[in-house]
Amino acid sequence: MLLELSADQEIFRDTTARFLTSRVPINEVRSLRNHPAGFDPDYWREGADLGWTSLLVSEEHGGGSVSGAGLVDLTTIAHEFGVHAAPGPLVPTNVVAGTLSAVGGDTHRPVLASLLAGTSVAAWCFGPALSTDGQGPAGPRCRIAGGEVVLDGTQRPVEAAGQADHILVTAWGEAGLTQVLVPTDAAGLSREPMRTADLTRRFSAVTFDGVRVPVEAIVGEPGDADDLLERQLQLAVVIGNAEAVGALQTAFDMTLQWAFDRYSFGRPLASYQELKHRFADQKTWLEACHAVNDAAAAAVDEGSPDAKELVSAAKAFIGDYGSELVQDCVQIHGGIGVTFEHDLHLYLRRVTVNRALYGTPADHRQRISTVLENQKERA
Amino acid sequence: MTDGTEDVDSFRRRARTWIHANLRPLAPDETAAPTVALPVQTEEEELAALAREREIQCMVFDAGLAGIGFPREYGGQGLTADHQRAFNAEIVGYEYPARLQAPTFSPCGAVLLEFGTEEQKRRHIPAILKGEEIWMQLLSEPSGGSDVAAALTSAVRDGDEWILNGSKVWTTGASTADWGLCLARTNWDVPKHRGLTVFILPIHQPGIEVRRIEMLNGSTEFCQEFLTDVRVPDSDRIGDVDGGWTVGTRWMFHERMLFNSPFVSIPVGASPGEVGAASIVNVARDAGRFDDRCVRDLLGEAHMLELVGQTLRRRIGRGVAAGRISEQSAAITRLFAGVSSARKATIAFEIAGSAGAAWTSDDGAAANCVDDFLMRQTSCIGGGTTEMARNVISERVLGMPRERTPDRDRPFRDVPRSASTRA
The missing domain is CATH 1.10.540.10 (Acyl-CoA dehydrogenase/oxidase, N-terminal domain)
Known part of the structure; x- marks a missing residue:
C-alpha cells in the first residue's frame, strides 16, 4: 500500500x-x-x-x-x-x-x-486471456441463434460462483471472444463446488450445458471481448495482489514480533545475525511488493501504456517472492507455524491461493516477454 | 507558482525542447550509461569521451538545465527531485554526460553543498556544474572494506595546514579527476567514529601517486592512491575537526540514494553499472533463442526485476523525502539493486548458451556475456556490501539488536586490526 x-x-x-x-x-x-x-x-x-x-x-x-x-x-x-x-x-x-x-x-x-x-x-469466469502456451482457445463456446445466446462448456475455478446470482462468462464464438452475463438460475447452468486451501473463499467448476439467454445479456459487442478481458485481468490481478501484500505485511509483522519475544540459548531470535539478514531480505521483498503493485494500480487507473507489463511484473514478483517471504515466516516460527491453532497459516493460505489465481508467476513472466518482444519490434 | 518556482510541466517542456534541438539521439544498440565495469577503452578513447561530456555539460549549464537540485546562487536551478525525474524521462535515448553524474555531482557535490563553507561552495559548485571540475571519492581503504570508519589515512595538523599520509582504494576516474573528497583520521585517542575529518584536495600533485588496478575482466577503471605528506590548507577542511563521521554518514547516504537524487541525471529505465533487461533481449535475439519458452521466462524475470527495482526506488525515495520512513531505508534499495543485478547477469549468461564459453564477433550481443557474469558480484560489493545493507536494514530500520562491536567504545589506536596493517 x-x-x-x-x-x-x-x-x-x-x-x-x-x-x-x-x-x-x-x-x-x-x-x-x-x-x-x-x-x-x-x-x-x-x-x-x-x-x-x-x-x-x-x-x-x-x-x-x-x-x-x-x-x-x-x-x-x-x-x-x-x-x-x-x-x-x-x-x-x-x-x-x-x-x-x-x-x-x-x-x-x-x-x-x-x-x-x-x-x-457476482462471479467472473476468468477466461483464456493467458493462452501463452500456444494451445489456442479453451473454455466455454457460444453461438447466437434466434435472438438468444447459447453457451456450452466448462470454466474452473470460478470464485463465489456458488454464492453469485450472476456470472460474467467469456466464450468463444464465430465472431471471436464474447462476454455474457448469465443468471445462475438459468436452465443448463450447474455449479460443482471445488475444494480450496483458502478457509473462507469458495470456488466452483461452472458448466454451461446448452444455456440460453437473450442476446441483451451480451456485455459489450459480440466478438469484442479481448480488450474487456485484458482490462478485467489487470483489475483482478491488482486487487488480488493488494490483498496478498496485506497478508504478507501481517505475516511479516507477526514474525518480527516473534523474533523479539522468542528466546533460545538465552538470546532473543532477533539477536542472531543469520536471522537478522533474513529479515532484511524479507523487508526488502515486502517493500518491493508494495511498490510494484502500487505502481501497477496507478498505471491501470491512468491507462498508462506500461500498465500491462507493470501488472504482470507485480503478479510474478509478489507470487514468487511473497511465497518465499511467508514460507520463511513459517520457518522462523518453527513447528508452531504449521499448526491450525496459529494465525500464520491464514495469511499463508491467502498468499498461496492468490499466487495460483489469474495466471501463475510463470504465466506472467511469459506475458512480460511478449511485451518486450513487441517493444523490440516497434523500435 | 506563487514562489516563482518553475512548475514541473513547463520545466519538462523546456528540457524536452532543448534536448531535441541540441543533443545527439543514441543509435539503437548504443547505451549512454556504462555497463558493469566500463567497456575496456584505451586512455585516449576515455579522454575523448570525457572531453565530449564536459562539452555537453557546459551546454547544459548555459541552457539553464544543469544542477537541477542545486541552489541558484551556486549556478544550479533550485528545483526539486520531481523536476530531476522529469529531466531523467526526457533524456532517455539521447547522449548525456554519464561520467560526470557520480561521484562528481553526488555524492561529492551534494556533500559540498551540505557541509561546505560559503567560500568552498562558491569556488567549486559552479565549476562542477559547468563540467570544469571532475571529482572523485577518497573513501575506502585497503585495510577497511565496508568498515569505512576504520580509516587509517592520517591527517596531522601543522599550523594552518594538515599533512595527509595513507592509501585509498576503489576510486574511479583518478586519472581524469581534478579534485577529491577525502576521509582521514585526525584523532587516534578517541573511538573510531569520533576521530575522523573530511578534506578536499587537488588530485594531480606530487604527493599523490595513482596506480591503476586491473580487474579480472581487463578493466582498469579502478585505482589505488598513495598519499605521501600531502599538504592541505585548513580552509579545505569540510565540516568540523573530528566531525568527519557526521559528514561521512551523509556522504554515504547520498551515495545510496543516487537513483533518487535531485542532483544526478540518470535516464529513466537506465541502470548504470549493470546488465539491463533491454540488453538481455539483444542477447536472446543474437543467440537465436527468442522463441525458446525457457528463455522467455528468463527475459520476463529480468524485466520484472528491473520494473520492481524502479518502483521500489521511487517508493523509498518518496518515503524518505516525505519523512515517512527513515533515511536508513536507502539500504533497502541498495540490497535489492545488488541482488537483482547479479541475477540479471546470470540470466544473460544463461541465455547466451555456449557463446558464454567461447564466442566470435559474429555472436553480437551474446558475445562476452561471461565477463559480466565473472564480474557479477561487484553489484553486491561496491558502494557497501549487501551484508552491510542487511545489517543496516535489520538494525536501523527494523530495530533488531546491534552486532557486538568491540571497536566502539575504546580509543581507535587500541582497536584490534588485520595483521597486515599493524604498525
Missing part, C-alpha cells in the same frame, strides 16, 4: 479496517471454514455500504471513487482484506461491477444496482 494516503483515503481505509476487526476477528475467520458460503450476506451488505463495490463504478451509475483513482482506492480496501484474511468476493464482484458500469447495457443496470447495494454478488 502507498506510504502516503490522502486524508480521505486514510479515513476510507481505516473505516474498513475497524469494521473488519470487529466483524471478522481472526478466530471468526478460522470458524468460517465450515460456513457454506464463507461469509454472511449481512456482512457483505454492510461492507458494500462502506464502499467495497462502488469504486470501479461511475458516479452516473451510483458509484464513485474517493480520490479519482478508483482502483488505487480499492487497493486500500483489498490491503485490509489481506491484513485481516477477511472473507468476501472482493475481486469478482468488483471486476463485474466495473465492467457493467463501463460497457453494460440497460438490461444490466438492475444487476449493477444490486452489486452496489451488496444485496447480490
Whole structure:
C-alpha cells in the first residue's frame, strides 16, 4: 500500500479496517471454514455500504471513487482484506461491477444496482486471456441463434460462483471472444463446488450445458471481448495482489514480533545475525511488493501504456517472492507455524491461493516477454 | 507558482525542447550509461569521451538545465527531485554526460553543498556544474572494506595546514579527476567514529601517486592512491575537526540514494553499472533463442526485476523525502539493486548458451556475456556490501539488536586490526 494516503483515503481505509476487526476477528475467520458460503450476506451488505463495490463504478451509475483513482482506492480496501484474511468476493464482484458500469447495457443496470447495494454478488469466469502456451482457445463456446445466446462448456475455478446470482462468462464464438452475463438460475447452468486451501473463499467448476439467454445479456459487442478481458485481468490481478501484500505485511509483522519475544540459548531470535539478514531480505521483498503493485494500480487507473507489463511484473514478483517471504515466516516460527491453532497459516493460505489465481508467476513472466518482444519490434 | 518556482510541466517542456534541438539521439544498440565495469577503452578513447561530456555539460549549464537540485546562487536551478525525474524521462535515448553524474555531482557535490563553507561552495559548485571540475571519492581503504570508519589515512595538523599520509582504494576516474573528497583520521585517542575529518584536495600533485588496478575482466577503471605528506590548507577542511563521521554518514547516504537524487541525471529505465533487461533481449535475439519458452521466462524475470527495482526506488525515495520512513531505508534499495543485478547477469549468461564459453564477433550481443557474469558480484560489493545493507536494514530500520562491536567504545589506536596493517 502507498506510504502516503490522502486524508480521505486514510479515513476510507481505516473505516474498513475497524469494521473488519470487529466483524471478522481472526478466530471468526478460522470458524468460517465450515460456513457454506464463507461469509454472511449481512456482512457483505454492510461492507458494500462502506464502499467495497462502488469504486470501479461511475458516479452516473451510483458509484464513485474517493480520490479519482478508483482502483488505487480499492487497493486500500483489498490491503485490509489481506491484513485481516477477511472473507468476501472482493475481486469478482468488483471486476463485474466495473465492467457493467463501463460497457453494460440497460438490461444490466438492475444487476449493477444490486452489486452496489451488496444485496447480490457476482462471479467472473476468468477466461483464456493467458493462452501463452500456444494451445489456442479453451473454455466455454457460444453461438447466437434466434435472438438468444447459447453457451456450452466448462470454466474452473470460478470464485463465489456458488454464492453469485450472476456470472460474467467469456466464450468463444464465430465472431471471436464474447462476454455474457448469465443468471445462475438459468436452465443448463450447474455449479460443482471445488475444494480450496483458502478457509473462507469458495470456488466452483461452472458448466454451461446448452444455456440460453437473450442476446441483451451480451456485455459489450459480440466478438469484442479481448480488450474487456485484458482490462478485467489487470483489475483482478491488482486487487488480488493488494490483498496478498496485506497478508504478507501481517505475516511479516507477526514474525518480527516473534523474533523479539522468542528466546533460545538465552538470546532473543532477533539477536542472531543469520536471522537478522533474513529479515532484511524479507523487508526488502515486502517493500518491493508494495511498490510494484502500487505502481501497477496507478498505471491501470491512468491507462498508462506500461500498465500491462507493470501488472504482470507485480503478479510474478509478489507470487514468487511473497511465497518465499511467508514460507520463511513459517520457518522462523518453527513447528508452531504449521499448526491450525496459529494465525500464520491464514495469511499463508491467502498468499498461496492468490499466487495460483489469474495466471501463475510463470504465466506472467511469459506475458512480460511478449511485451518486450513487441517493444523490440516497434523500435 | 506563487514562489516563482518553475512548475514541473513547463520545466519538462523546456528540457524536452532543448534536448531535441541540441543533443545527439543514441543509435539503437548504443547505451549512454556504462555497463558493469566500463567497456575496456584505451586512455585516449576515455579522454575523448570525457572531453565530449564536459562539452555537453557546459551546454547544459548555459541552457539553464544543469544542477537541477542545486541552489541558484551556486549556478544550479533550485528545483526539486520531481523536476530531476522529469529531466531523467526526457533524456532517455539521447547522449548525456554519464561520467560526470557520480561521484562528481553526488555524492561529492551534494556533500559540498551540505557541509561546505560559503567560500568552498562558491569556488567549486559552479565549476562542477559547468563540467570544469571532475571529482572523485577518497573513501575506502585497503585495510577497511565496508568498515569505512576504520580509516587509517592520517591527517596531522601543522599550523594552518594538515599533512595527509595513507592509501585509498576503489576510486574511479583518478586519472581524469581534478579534485577529491577525502576521509582521514585526525584523532587516534578517541573511538573510531569520533576521530575522523573530511578534506578536499587537488588530485594531480606530487604527493599523490595513482596506480591503476586491473580487474579480472581487463578493466582498469579502478585505482589505488598513495598519499605521501600531502599538504592541505585548513580552509579545505569540510565540516568540523573530528566531525568527519557526521559528514561521512551523509556522504554515504547520498551515495545510496543516487537513483533518487535531485542532483544526478540518470535516464529513466537506465541502470548504470549493470546488465539491463533491454540488453538481455539483444542477447536472446543474437543467440537465436527468442522463441525458446525457457528463455522467455528468463527475459520476463529480468524485466520484472528491473520494473520492481524502479518502483521500489521511487517508493523509498518518496518515503524518505516525505519523512515517512527513515533515511536508513536507502539500504533497502541498495540490497535489492545488488541482488537483482547479479541475477540479471546470470540470466544473460544463461541465455547466451555456449557463446558464454567461447564466442566470435559474429555472436553480437551474446558475445562476452561471461565477463559480466565473472564480474557479477561487484553489484553486491561496491558502494557497501549487501551484508552491510542487511545489517543496516535489520538494525536501523527494523530495530533488531546491534552486532557486538568491540571497536566502539575504546580509543581507535587500541582497536584490534588485520595483521597486515599493524604498525
